[in-house]
Structure formats: C-alpha cells, structure tokens
Amino acid sequence: MYFQPLVVKNKNKVLPLTGRVKVYIPKRYYPEQLGWYLNKIPSHTAYSLDVENTSKFFQIVTDPDDADIALVRINSPERGYVKYNGYDPNRVSDTDNGYLPISLQYLPYEAKLARKVSIAGDRRDGQVLNRSYFGKSIDTINQSDLEQVRAVRNRMGNKPVILSIDTSNPFVISEIEPYVDAILLDFGVDSQVIYSLITGASEPSGLLPFQMPKNMDTVETQNEDTPFDMMTFMDEEGNSYDFGYGLNFSGRITDWRTTKYTKDVY
Structure with a gap:
C-alpha cells in the first residue's frame, strides 16, 4: 500500500494521458537555505522528478516546442x-x-x-x-517556483501544463492555479507514483485533508478555535478547495468519506 497524490484540478479532463505522449519536464531551481543544524545548503538546479526511468510511461523531450504536454513539479511555499x-x-x-x-x-x-x-x-x-x-x-525562499510555472506556461502556449506540488501544509494556490491545466498535490511521493496516476494506471482517490485558503487575508482573520471557518479558494472550474474535496478521472469524488467526514456533516 502506498500514499497516492490527490487531484484538485483537471481542466478539460487532460488527465489521464493516453498514448505515447511527449513530455517536457523542466529542471527546478533549489534556493539556498539553512538545514536542521543551521548548515548552509547551497542553491542548485536539478530535476525534481525522476527522468531516467520514464520509458514505460511516456517519452521525455528537452524542448517545449517538441512536447505534447509539460509536467512541472515544485514545492508549496517554503x-x-x-x-x-x-x-x-x-x-x-x-x-x-x-x-x-x-x-x-x-x-x-x-x-x-x-x-x-x-x-x-x-x-x-x-x-x-x-x-x-x-x-x-x-x-x-521559493518564489522561483511560481516564476517557473509562469515561464513554462508561456513556452507551452495552449498545450497542457500539468503541475505536481510537493505539499507540506495548506497554502495560497490562487497565485499558480490559472497557469496550469491539472494540479496534483503529491506530499512528497516517489516520481513513479505520480507517473502512474497521470497516465491512468491508477485512479486518483485522495481528498484534501485541510482547507486551502482563498488568500492570506482569510488566514489572518480566521478563528483559531473554530473549525472550517476559512474562506476557501475556488478555481476557474468552480471547484472549492475545501476539506474533503478531490477529483477522480470522472469528476468530483463523492463516496462514504465525503458523506461522513466533510464539513457539511458537522
């Protein structure tokens, strides 16, 4: 058993990918920061996804002009x-x-x-x-992630951009959502799990374990001791990124979990 990324956006049902698609995966800029023991970790650029073992999923290309889709992986705000x-x-x-x-x-x-x-x-x-x-x-320290997504969107034109976010906590996703066609929150899973999901080898079933705020104003003004009082973000598809929200390839997930645990129940 493994943890599976959850899907929160799938515009025009771009996922799952079918056929032998050509995928552009850009390298990510890793900013300089301090480690646990305040040791300096220098900045560097590297792939944030495994590009060595992709042959059974799709074909990697290095030029966006040659790609069918772009797959970008970044971190939530650090x-x-x-x-x-x-x-x-x-x-x-x-x-x-x-x-x-x-x-x-x-x-x-x-x-x-x-x-x-x-x-x-x-x-x-x-x-x-x-x-x-x-x-x-x-x-x-990673505003560069937002800048990369914008740059990839510009290079890809109208071709789909799929974004996977290594998510450590709720964050303001409104800054980045308009530039991409599909969004996965992957919580640090292995690249092969991401590939398996976006190519349809497995069906997404994850649900948001928290509310995603509309903006920082709603973060500052929420009540610390009141559950579900945050104004949540709504994307261009009309989906509210609330506790218990998630998509599968057919649409919004509705099952025994959403019946029992979403905020409407309480």
Missing part, C-alpha cells in the same frame, strides 16, 4: 528556518520584538490584517508579552 519560521533573533531591539509573519503564499507578504496585540505572550521578566507581527513583511 519558509526555510530562523527568520522565515516566524522569528528572527537578529531583529530584536527596543522597538522590534523579532516576530515575523509566516507566509503561505509565494509572493512577498505584508501582514496588514494581523492582530496588533497577540493572544500569546510571556509575562516573565525579560520575555516578550506582545508577539504581534502586524505591518511586517516577509518573503518565501
């Missing part, structure tokens, strides 16, 4: 460590508490709707009582 993880000790001063927004979007984010006074705080002497990050800005 924050890295230290200052990108909500706190930067190097910023601490009499006028700065060091706390920063945690962004769920690719583009730079300014926390205009955050609380001016935080709920959490520490009343001990020398500790920070107000941990608000109101009015502060932050960017993610």
Whole structure:
C-alpha cells in the first residue's frame, strides 16, 4: 500500500494521458537555505522528478516546442528556518520584538490584517508579552517556483501544463492555479507514483485533508478555535478547495468519506 497524490484540478479532463505522449519536464531551481543544524545548503538546479526511468510511461523531450504536454513539479511555499519560521533573533531591539509573519503564499507578504496585540505572550521578566507581527513583511525562499510555472506556461502556449506540488501544509494556490491545466498535490511521493496516476494506471482517490485558503487575508482573520471557518479558494472550474474535496478521472469524488467526514456533516 502506498500514499497516492490527490487531484484538485483537471481542466478539460487532460488527465489521464493516453498514448505515447511527449513530455517536457523542466529542471527546478533549489534556493539556498539553512538545514536542521543551521548548515548552509547551497542553491542548485536539478530535476525534481525522476527522468531516467520514464520509458514505460511516456517519452521525455528537452524542448517545449517538441512536447505534447509539460509536467512541472515544485514545492508549496517554503519558509526555510530562523527568520522565515516566524522569528528572527537578529531583529530584536527596543522597538522590534523579532516576530515575523509566516507566509503561505509565494509572493512577498505584508501582514496588514494581523492582530496588533497577540493572544500569546510571556509575562516573565525579560520575555516578550506582545508577539504581534502586524505591518511586517516577509518573503518565501521559493518564489522561483511560481516564476517557473509562469515561464513554462508561456513556452507551452495552449498545450497542457500539468503541475505536481510537493505539499507540506495548506497554502495560497490562487497565485499558480490559472497557469496550469491539472494540479496534483503529491506530499512528497516517489516520481513513479505520480507517473502512474497521470497516465491512468491508477485512479486518483485522495481528498484534501485541510482547507486551502482563498488568500492570506482569510488566514489572518480566521478563528483559531473554530473549525472550517476559512474562506476557501475556488478555481476557474468552480471547484472549492475545501476539506474533503478531490477529483477522480470522472469528476468530483463523492463516496462514504465525503458523506461522513466533510464539513457539511458537522
């Protein structure tokens, strides 16, 4: 048994791929970041999918002009460590508490709707009582993923672009959804599992385990102790990326899980 990617968009039922299609897979830019032990991981460019063992699925081409479709794999917005993880000790001063927004979007984010006074705080002497990050800005380390998708869309013209996202948490997918025809959330599975799904060797059956926010405003204004109170993203096909949503090759999945566990039940 293995974990299978879930499909959230399949415009014009581009999936599954049939026949011996020619696929363009671009290399991904991996930004410089810090590891678990604050060791520097240098930036580099490499394939984010296995392109060596694809012969039983399709034919890889290196020029988008020769391709039938493009297959792109990126990561959900990445924050890295230290200052990108909500706190930067190097910023601490009499006028700065060091706390920063945690962004769920690719583009730079300014926390205009955050609380001016935080709920959490520490009343001990020398500790920070107000941990608000109101009015502060932050960017993610992989805005390049969004730029790559846009560039591939431009190169492919009207030919389909399939996007697989290694998803670590909910994020603002509205920045990227208009540029692609199909979207898989793969949660870090092996490339062969992705290939098996998009070529129809297996039927998608996954459902969203969380809500995907419409934007960062709805993230900031949601109630921490209230389930299902977030305004969710709706794509060009009219699908709301809500808890329990997912597609198979026929359309929206409706089964015993969606009857028992989706938010309409509670």
